[in-house]
Amino acid sequence: MLRATKVRIYPTKAQEQHLAKSFGCYRFLWNYSLNLTCETYKATGKGLNRFAIQKEIKKLKQEYEWLKEPYSQCLQLVALNLSRAFINFFEGRASFPSFRAKHRRQSITYPQNVSLVGDGLKFPKMGVVYAKIHQEIEGTIKSVTVSLNCQGHYYASILTEDGKELPEQSSEGKAIGIDLGINHFAITSDGSKFENPKWLDRHEKKLKAQQKRLSRRQKGSNNRNKTRKQVARVHKKISDCRLDFQHKLSRRIVNENQVICVENLAVKNMVKNHNLAKAISQVGWGQFCTMLKYKAEWEGKVYQEVDRFFPSSKTCHVCLNQVRNLPLEIRHWRCEKCGTEHDRDINAAINIRDEGVRIISSGTGEIACRPDVSRDSRGRKTSTVSQSVGQEAQSST
16 A cells, blocks of 8 residues: 655755756756647647657757756656656646746655665765654655755655555445535534634735735845745645644544545636635635545545535435525525425535435445436426435444
């Protein structure tokens, strides 16, 4: 099983210069190869594959002596990473590969020959770099990615293979549905509501002041560079707070439940609403769902997504009656058929749980809607039966 551990490293001045050269060489080869691929496609209608890019890199090393200073295997990954980027683009998993900028986040990957030495990491051509290793790293090191953020901090992401297999997934146990929101970060089917910390709002005043100072600095000056790092420090603080909150909450949910059901949200489309774009962006739903997924896989638990068009908020979880219209400002509503009083978010979480359990019990493993909910001529879903098909899995503890 592959695991990644991110640690902060503290290179010396000489090691920082070596890393700066490595970042620059990798960036140069990436931009050169990307431009050459685009120009070749315009001229011939075909791009360059991985092996053609590797041949070009060999020619460039003969032409530019400074390309031989970094570790050679790091630069060979340019061809592999660029070919993967194009494959992901053509298969619809990512956007078109972009050129790398000098003043943004820099990174380079060492595919092998990196080892743990005491309280540091030993790199080829660079020696031992002190690292703040906060947990034991088990298994064989497969690769190490060194990155430099805008604040000037260096990090190493250590990918290891521990030789263990992922535990077999089992749905025998407690199931929970999670409805993600803005006012409340997460609402669960058992009635728990977790407040949205809104970290960006908490630091917005300080961020605004620092950005105002940055806008007044002369471009290219040392004071502007210092102020830029101060702005980056505020952004890093917001990011760290969000990560800490999501890690703790996701770990708690995974520890307490066996089946975790969430809604498959299209965040990229949702942020097109300019009234909610800022609030949605600072919540981090996608990152939180990713945490739930891989932590559930590590524990042998089930993570199930429900279709985003499933009418979880507008459907009564008791009788499956569906209301025609339910604006966002209505947080509580009463079912006209059975008279049940509903909290909008808790009702949605229960419906998500029931639908997720139904998908798992059907054995399809697909993201689908209930079979007892159909569409009318206008594309809306209407309830056709009055019995619930999804029930909470019985807890084994």
